Amino acid sequence: MQNDIQEVLISEEEIQSKVKELGATLSADYANRNPLVICVLKGAFIFMADLVKNITVPVEMDFMAVSSYGASTKSSGVVKIIKDLDVSVEGREVLIVEDIIDSGLTLSYLIELLENRGAETVRVVTLFDKPSGRKVELEAHYTGFDIPDAFIVGYGLDYAEHYRNLPYIGILKPEIYTS
Ligand code: PRP
Ligand code: MN
Numbered sequence: 440m441q442n443d444i445q446e447v448l449i450s451e452e453e454i455q456s457k458v459k460e461l462g463a464t465l466s467a468d469y470a471n472r473n474p475l476v477i478c479v480l481k482g483a484f485i486f487m488a489d490l491v492k493n494i495t496v497p498v499e500m501d502f503m504a505v506s507s508y509g510a511s512t513k514s515s516g517v518v519k520i521i522k523d524l525d526v527s528v529e530g531r532e533v534l535i536v537e538d539i540i541d542s543g544l545t546l547s548y549l550i551e552l553l554e555n556r557g558a559e560t561v562r563v564v565t566l567f568d569k570p571s572g573r574k575v576e577l578e579a580h581y582t583g584f585d586i587p588d589a590f591i592v593g594y595g596l597d598y599a600e601h602y603r604n605l606p607y608i609g610i611l612k613p614e615i616y617t618s
């Protein structure tokens with residue numbers, strides 16, 4: 440276990456078995472629908488890669504990078520597009536892949552954007568959900584794990600761009616982010 444990690448909250452094995460389960464569910468739900476699976480960078484990149492390997496029906500993929508305008512305006516729900524999609528979502532069955540839902544602001548913005556661009560359906564699969572953090576009402580269609588109100592990192596999730604490469608979900612030692 441890495442030095443900055445206080446505790447492993449969800450092990451690599453638990454994550455991998457959940458991702459397999461989600462892949463099986465999505466393979467059934469999206470059979471014959473040729474969905475456009477959209478990865479929300481950066482956090483979702485590892486989940487996306489593992490998830491699509493467990494989806495056994497044809498899918499197309501695209502990537503989008505978004506970030507909030509800044510800590511002070513985060514609650515306004517203003518999200519900046521760093522990298523937009525390459526393909527049109529018009530008439531498409533869209534599945535957004537996220538690593539975590541906290542306030543819900545990132546996703547509520549994205550869902551509205553893709554609906555306004557003419558997507559036929561927009562659904563969300565998130566590996567982690569922190570319901571205690573919600574500022575807007577939002578529920579994913581597919582969720583891996585509910586997470587308590589703790590500062591977690593790993594499996595794509597960062598603190599100041601670090602720890603994304605950990606294969607498990609860890610709770611960061613408080614002295615790392617309070618110092
Ligand atoms: C994180 C996370 C989600 C979002 C969830 O992304 O990956 O995308 O925040 O928070 P919310 O529900 O409160 O909007 P972040 O903005 O840190 O960018 P990153 O994915 O590049 O780390
Ligand atoms: Mn993110």
Ligand code: MG
Pocket residue numbers: 482596597
């Ligand atoms: Mg982040």
